[in-house]
Amino acid sequence: MCGRLSQYHGIHDFVAVLSIPDALINHVGDAPLARYNAAPTTTLAVLHQHEQRIYADNLRWGWRPHWAKDRAAPINARVEKVAHGPFFRAIWRQRLIVPIDNWFEWVDTQDKSRQPWLIRRADHGPVFCAAIGQFPTPGTDPRDDDGFVIITADSAGGMLDIHDRRPVVLCAELAREWLDPATPVERAEQMLLFEGEAAETFEWHKVDKAVGNARNQGAGLIAEVV
Structure with missing residues (x-):
C-alpha cells in the first residue's frame, strides 16, 4: 500500500452500512x-x-511509540508482525476502522514513469480498513502523539500486478466484530490473517497522474483514464 487514499462520502454513509443505528457519537460532522x-x-x-x-x-x-522518536511514524503495520512485535504492543488492543472509498497505488511503466491506479470495492461500497491506534477515550483529552496505522497484508492472489501489499479490508459484519472491545485479541488476529476481503472483491482502474501531488483534490482525481 503506497499511502494515498480517498475518503469523500459523509461519515453517516459509512456507518449506515455497518448497521449500527442510533449508536454514533459524531465528532467529525x-x-x-x-x-x-x-x-x-x-x-x-x-x-x-x-x-x-x-x-x-x-x-x-x-503513529509511533514514545521510545521511537528517532524514526518517522509508520502509516501501516504488517499483519504478520503487528500482534506480536514490540513496536505496536501499546496499541494492539486499541482497534479502529478507517472507512474509505478507495486507495491508490503506483505501478512502474515501461517508459520508467509511474502510473497511479485507483482500487475500490467492485460494488462501490465502503472499504472498511482494519487499523489500530492511540486515541482519546471519552472524558480524556487528545494527545500530541495520537494517531493510527492501517494493517496491511500480502496482495498475492489477484492483486500482485498492482502492488505487493494492500490494506486488510473487513466486511461490515467483521468490522463490527473488530470494533467491539469484547472481541478477544486472539480472534482479532484470526480475522486479520484469514478473513479479510478477497482480491475478487475489488476492481481497479488508471487515474490521472495529478493524484501524485497531495495538494491536488477534487472528484476528477478518481475518474478513470485510458
Whole structure:
C-alpha cells in the first residue's frame, strides 16, 4: 500500500452500512468528508467503539511509540508482525476502522514513469480498513502523539500486478466484530490473517497522474483514464 487514499462520502454513509443505528457519537460532522487525495500525516475520520457506542473522530494517519522518536511514524503495520512485535504492543488492543472509498497505488511503466491506479470495492461500497491506534477515550483529552496505522497484508492472489501489499479490508459484519472491545485479541488476529476481503472483491482502474501531488483534490482525481 503506497499511502494515498480517498475518503469523500459523509461519515453517516459509512456507518449506515455497518448497521449500527442510533449508536454514533459524531465528532467529525455531517458534511461529506471530501478528501479525494489523503496523504500520510493527514487527519482522517476513524471509527472506534467505547462500551456500546461507536465514535467517529478525526485522527492523524501515522503513529509511533514514545521510545521511537528517532524514526518517522509508520502509516501501516504488517499483519504478520503487528500482534506480536514490540513496536505496536501499546496499541494492539486499541482497534479502529478507517472507512474509505478507495486507495491508490503506483505501478512502474515501461517508459520508467509511474502510473497511479485507483482500487475500490467492485460494488462501490465502503472499504472498511482494519487499523489500530492511540486515541482519546471519552472524558480524556487528545494527545500530541495520537494517531493510527492501517494493517496491511500480502496482495498475492489477484492483486500482485498492482502492488505487493494492500490494506486488510473487513466486511461490515467483521468490522463490527473488530470494533467491539469484547472481541478477544486472539480472534482479532484470526480475522486479520484469514478473513479479510478477497482480491475478487475489488476492481481497479488508471487515474490521472495529478493524484501524485497531495495538494491536488477534487472528484476528477478518481475518474478513470485510458
